[in-house]
Amino acid sequence: xxLSKLQDGKVSMWQYNHMLALxxxxxxxxxxxxxxxAGQGIDHKAxxxxxxx
Numbered sequence: 268x269x270l271s272k273l274q275d276g277k278v279s280m281w282q283y284n285h286m287l288a289l290x291x292x293x294x295x296x297x298x299x300x301x302x303x304x305a306g307q308g309i310d311h312k313a314x315x316x317x318x319x320x
Contacts, residue, residue, distance in 0.1 A: 277303035
């Protein structure tokens with residue numbers, strides 16, 4: 268899953284890898300990122316997402 272944000276004409280991106288989806292919840296094992304004017308890298312911590320309304 269890839270998320271991006273456009274701010275002041277510059278794009279920052281986060282790519283979440285090894286996604287697992289169960290119902291209204293998703294989990295990613297790690298993610299890579301590229302942030303405008305701040306650098307890029309990989310983070311090996313898990314991230315959890317939950318659908319809200």
